[in-house]
Amino acid sequence: MLILFLKSAVIAGTPLLFAILGAMFNERVGNLNLGIEGMMLLGAVAGFQAAIYSNNPFIALLFAMIFGSLGALIYAFLTVTLRTNQVVTGLTLTIFGTGLARFHGQKLMGMVLPEDFSRHFKPLSIPFLHEIPVLGPFLSIFLEQDLFVYLGFVSAILSGIYLFKTRPGLNLRAVGESTASADASGINVTLYKYIHILLGGALCGLGGAYLSLVYVPSWQENITSGRGWIAVALVIFTSWNPYKAIGGAILFGGLDILGFRIQSLNIPVNQYFLRMMPYLATIIVIIIGSIRKSSRHTPPKDLGNPYFREER
Amino acid sequence: MQIINRPGTSIKQVITIRVIAIMAAAVVSSFLITLLGYNPLVVFSNMIKGALGSNIRIKATLLEMIPLTIASLGIIIAFKMKLWNIGGEGQILMGAFDASFIALKVDWIPSFLVLPVMFIVGFLAGGLWAFIPAFFKARFGANETIMTLMLNYIAIQWITYLQYGPWRDPKNMGFPKIPNFPKEALLPQIFGIHAGLIISLVLVVVITWFMKKTKKGFEIAVVGESVATAKYAGMDVFSVIITAMLISGGLCGITGVIQTSGVNKTLTFNVSSGYGNTAIITAWLSGLSAPWALLVSFLFAILLQGGSYIQSALQIPSSAADVLQGMILFCILGSEFFVRYKVRFTAKKPVSNGGAKAC
Numbered sequence: 001m002l003i004l005f006l007k008s009a010v011i012a013g014t015p016l017l018f019a020i021l022g023a024m025f026n027e028r029v030g031n032l033n034l035g036i037e038g039m040m041l042l043g044a045v046a047g048f049q050a051a052i053y054s055n056n057p058f059i060a061l062l063f064a065m066i067f068g069s070l071g072a073l074i075y076a077f078l079t080v081t082l083r084t085n086q087v088v089t090g091l092t093l094t095i096f097g098t099g100l101a102r103f104h105g106q107k108l109m110g111m112v113l114p115e116d117f118s119r120h121f122k123p124l125s126i127p128f129l130h131e132i133p134v135l136g137p138f139l140s141i142f143l144e145q146d147l148f149v150y151l152g153f154v155s156a157i158l159s160g161i162y163l164f165k166t167r168p169g170l171n172l173r174a175v176g177e178s179t180a181s182a183d184a185s186g187i188n189v190t191l192y193k194y195i196h197i198l199l200g201g202a203l204c205g206l207g208g209a210y211l212s213l214v215y216v217p218s219w220q221e222n223i224t225s226g227r228g229w230i231a232v233a234l235v236i237f238t239s240w241n242p243y244k245a246i247g248g249a250i251l252f253g254g255l256d257i258l259g260f261r262i263q264s265l266n267i268p269v270n271q272y273f274l275r276m277m278p279y280l281a282t283i284i285v286i287i288i289g290s291i292r293k294s295s296r297h298t299p300p301k302d303l304g305n306p307y308f309r310e311e312r
Numbered sequence: 313m314q315i316i317n318r319p320g321t322s323i324k325q326v327i328t329i330r331v332i333a334i335m336a337a338a339v340v341s342s343f344l345i346t347l348l349g350y351n352p353l354v355v356f357s358n359m360i361k362g363a364l365g366s367n368i369r370i371k372a373t374l375l376e377m378i379p380l381t382i383a384s385l386g387i388i389i390a391f392k393m394k395l396w397n398i399g400g401e402g403q404i405l406m407g408a409f410d411a412s413f414i415a416l417k418v419d420w421i422p423s424f425l426v427l428p429v430m431f432i433v434g435f436l437a438g439g440l441w442a443f444i445p446a447f448f449k450a451r452f453g454a455n456e457t458i459m460t461l462m463l464n465y466i467a468i469q470w471i472t473y474l475q476y477g478p479w480r481d482p483k484n485m486g487f488p489k490i491p492n493f494p495k496e497a498l499l500p501q502i503f504g505i506h507a508g509l510i511i512s513l514v515l516v517v518v519i520t521w522f523m524k525k526t527k528k529g530f531e532i533a534v535v536g537e538s539v540a541t542a543k544y545a546g547m548d549v550f551s552v553i554i555t556a557m558l559i560s561g562g563l564c565g566i567t568g569v570i571q572t573s574g575v576n577k578t579l580t581f582n583v584s585s586g587y588g589n590t591a592i593i594t595a596w597l598s599g600l601s602a603p604w605a606l607l608v609s610f611l612f613a614i615l616l617q618g619g620s621y622i623q624s625a626l627q628i629p630s631s632a633a634d635v636l637q638g639m640i641l642f643c644i645l646g647s648e649f650f651v652r653y654k655v656r657f658t659a660k661k662p663v664s665n666g667g668a669k670a671c
Contacts, residue, residue, distance in 0.1 A: 034457065074642060082649040087396050087457065088596050092641045095589060099634025103348065106629045226465050233458045272473035279462040290454035308315075 005254070005261060006141045010149060013253025015040070015215065015224075017152045018207030019231035020238060020245040021159050022068070025200035027235055028163070029193045030176040030302040034090030035075050036204050037228025038097025043068040043205025044212040045101040048219050051113055057120045061209060068205020069198045071097050076197040080190055083306050094228070108219035121146040121214045148214050152249075155203065159242040172196055176300030179307040189307065204228070226279065233282045236289050240299065255281050315653050326651055333647035337640040344635060350628055359633075362621020363614040369621070371505060375575060376613035378508040379404075379567045383591035384598065384605040385519045386563030390442075392523070392600050393536040393556050395449065399460025400564045400588025402467035403438035405581070407565025408572045409471060410437035412490070412579035415497035415572075416479070423496035430497060430569055438565020439558040441467065446557030450550045464588070471581040479579070490579045499574035506574035513606075515563070520602040532556045564588060590616070593641050612637070 019036055026033040047064030054060065075093050078084045123146050130136045142153070163169040174182040175192045183189045211223050230252060238244035259274025342352035363373045383400050390397035411430040414421070421429055445459035474490065481491040499506040523529040531552045535542045542549050571583050594612050598604035619633025 078642065078646055082646045083652075084645040084648060088592075088641075089645055091396075091398060091592055092638055092645065095593065095634060096638025096642065099631045099638055100344075102631035103629050103635055106631070226461075229458060229461050233455070233462070236455065270473065270477075272469045272477070276466045276469045279465040282462045283459050286454050286459055287448050287452070290448065290452040 003137045003141060005257075006250075007144070008257050008261075009250050009254035010141060010145060011215065011253065012256045013249035013251070014149050014152045015207040015210045015227055016231055016234065016252055017156060017245060017249035018203045018210065019228055020234050020249055021155055021242055022200040022203035022207065023231050023235045024159070024238075024240055024242060024245065025172075025196045025203070026072075027240060027303055028176045028300055029172055029196045030179055030300055030305065030307070031075075031079060031193065031197055032086050032090065032304045033072075033075060033093075033197065033200065034087060034232065035071060035093025035097065036090075036231050037224055037226070038094035039068045039071040039201045039204035040097075040208035040211075040224045040228045041101035041222075042071045042097045042208065044208030044223050045105050045108070045219070046205070047209030048108055048111075048113075048212040049104070051117055051213055052108070052111055055114050055117050057117065057213075060117075060213060061206060064205040064209035065202035066205070068203070068208070069201040072198045072201025072204075075201075076194050079306070080193045080197070083308060086304055086306070098222070102221055105219050105221060111219065113213065113217055118214075118217065121148055146214060148210055151206070152210075153246065155206075156242045156246050163242060168192075173300070176302055179302045179305070183307075183309060204231075207231075230278060230282050233286055236299070237285045252278055252281070315655055329647050329650050330644065333643040334640065336647075337636075337643035340643065341636050341639045344639070345632065348632075350626075350632075354626070355622060355628060355632065358622050358625060359615070359618025361618075362625065363618040369617065373610075373613045373617040374505055374509060376616045377610050378512045378574075379571055379587040380591055380594055380609035380612055380616075381512045381606055382508075382515055382567045382570065383564050383587050384594045384609055385515055385602055386438075386560045386567070387591045387595035388598070388600045388602060388605060389519070389523070389532065389556050389563070390560040391536075391595055393532050393553065395446070395536075395553065395557060395560075396457040397442060397445075397460050397557065397560050398457055398589070398592055399442060399445065399463050399561070400567075400591050401584045401586070402460070402464035402588070403441045403561040403564035404568040404571070404584035404588050405464075405467040405471050406441040407434035407438035407562075407568030408579055408583045409467075409474070409568075410434055410565075411497075411569040412493070412572055415493045416491060416579075426496045427499070427573070430573060431566060434565045434569035435562040436565070438568065439562035441565070442557045442561025443554065446554050449557075450553040468581055471579065471583075475579070475581050492578045493573060497573055498577060499570065506570075508570040508574045511566075511570065515566075516602050516606050519563075523602060528552070528555060564591075590637065593637055597641065597644055 019040055022039070023033060023036050043064035046067035047060045050063035051057070051060035071093055074096075075089055078089045079086050123144055126140070126143055129140050129143065132139070161169075163173065171182065171187045172192050174185070175187060175189055179189055182192075207227070208224060211227075212219060216223060234245070234248045234252060238248040255278045258277060259269075259271055262269050262274065263271060338356075342356075345352040345355055362369060364370055383404065386403070387397060387400055411434040414426065414430045414433055441463055442460065444463065445454070445456045448454035448459065449456040476488045479490045481489050483491075499508060501507070502510060523533070531542065531547050532555075534545065534547065535549055535552050535556075539549055542552070567587060568583060571585075571587075572579055576583055590612060594605060594608045598608045615633050615636060619630040619636075622628045622632065623630040
């Protein structure tokens with residue numbers, strides 16, 4: 001029972017994981033992007049449409065990434081090149097992305113993914129795994145999942161290695177911590193910002209696509225139902241660290257399905273209050289995060305600050 | 313290419329840049345609408361026709377303008393302080409909820425007092441919903457953007473719960489609906505439009521006066537510019553933040569009261585119908601100035617009403633209007649760059665010279 005619950009928590013956490021990683025790359029280069037929700041929806045609708053057309057999982061994921069990045073490109077062009085206010089630009093991206101997804105999604109209502117498409121995202125079953133004592137069922141939580149979930153874990157680990165173990169990773173952290181010093185040391189700040197904001201958009205697009213292709217799997221209006229915003233909060237909760245992001249995503253994935261699970265056990269709990277849980281938990285996370293301000297738990301120092309070389 | 317600060321931009325230049333931005337938005341959205349398989353000229357002309365084509369449609373446009381204007385005023389006050397209150401939706405819902413409580417569940421208030429009490433309670437409820445994030449922002453620096461947004465979702469679930477649960481009208485068999493308000497809880501009609509129109513105009517004047525002429529209004533602007541300056545000048549930053557957010561949420565709460573008692577005549581979970589979010593755009597486009605908010609809200613009301621018209625007349629999804637809104641705001645945001653800076657295209661200088669200048 002518990003194993004089954006944790007398995008579903010990992011699944012429900014996967015769209016969050018992609019979105020957290022996407023938001024993290026934005027913030028690591030100093031850009032607070034509130035357009036996560038919009039980019040997820042763009043990815044969700046583009047991925048679904050591409051899946052219907054092509055019946056090919058790679059093309060579906062590719063389109064989700066492209067459309068997530070296109071949203072990010074608008075944001076990057078406005079905030080980095082035209083130096084607009086990051087908060088308002090991000091909000092606009094969410095409004096725009098939501099509108100565009102709803103507009104196009106109208107045509108996709110009621111459509112079903114072809115059977116041989118969904119086959120690619122069936123959970124794997126690993127022989128003999130359950131026969132390993134103690135560790136077996138535990139490992140099955142992470143391993144007996146579909147390939148998309150694997151992709152999430154791989155993305156998180158690769159992001160961690162990239163961020164902490166490579167030269168470009170060091171540079172990108174420098175851009176977020178002190179843009180001016182990074183610029184002075186010869187790092188191409190604009191290029192770094194563009195690349196990582198776009199990379200973030202692609203990850204958010206994948207997060208949205210997981211919802212429309214695997215989790216739901218069909219088109220629904222407002223399919224993300226605020227997950228993009230929860231991700232923005234979870235970046236803070238997981239201290240801008242891709243490894244911790246895995247834990248944060250699973251935790252909130254668990255909260256997301258808790259209501260559904262409890263109801264299926266016939267325990268009389270109010271479903272509306274249960275649906276409030278992830279949002280309430282996010283608020284609590286933010287409050288706790290702001291009260292305990294340790295040195296390890298601070299945002300990149302230049303987060304949200306626009307940077308103009310000429311104005312120093 | 314060189315980017316230079318433009319110290320004094322004349323009004324004429326600003327207007328020219330803005331007009332170019334709106335035209336650019338129109339061109340880009342036309343492209344997008346064509347891409348999505350519709351004729352942009354047909355879409356635009358039908359939107360105008362649907363919003364201003366007849367007396368009834370103008371009235372419908374004004375009905376959209378009222379909540380947008382009041383919610384924009386609320387958002388302006390928070391944004392002026394650089395507090396990103398994006399919880400307008402939730403504050404509208406909570407204002408509507410408390411006003412409905414007075415209208416439906418309290419029967420000992422004399423009938424001439426019902427409406428005033430609804431407005432006061434609605435203002436307080438919206439204010440309280442904004443107070444929660446404001447307190448933690450002011451005390452601990454917690455991120456208000458996400459908190460206000462999360463409270464939206466909680467408010468929606470709460471009202472949905474009431475509508476499907478304890479407040480559901482038993483007389484209405486199949487459809488989950490909260491009973492209609494009694495007569496004394498409905499806004500009176502003036503010249504065929506509910507009194508919210510007059511209230512919104514009065515509020516524009518009051519908020520303009522508040523921001524320009526009062527000490528608190530000045531303090532809000534100073535805190536927005538620089539918290540350090542405000543502290544240096546001896547201002548109580550904590551209380552400025554709390555007051556501003558109370559008023560900000562309170563105005564959104566009043567929007568909720570007006571929508572329930574003037575338009576819907578009952579409480580539903582979609583009473584805010586996106587006004588809280590659209591108000592973020594209108595507030596920013598108005599340059600955070602109350603009188604301009606009225607004009608921008610009117611223009612956006614045309615977009616909204618035109619959007620719902622093309623849905624019924626041409627079967628084009630009303631979300632086309634959302635896409636248009638986003639496009640317009642993107643273009644206007646981008647145009648601010650050209651208001652602040654001048655771009656000069658110059659011939660490439662020798663490398664050594666350019667390198668020295670950059671440092």
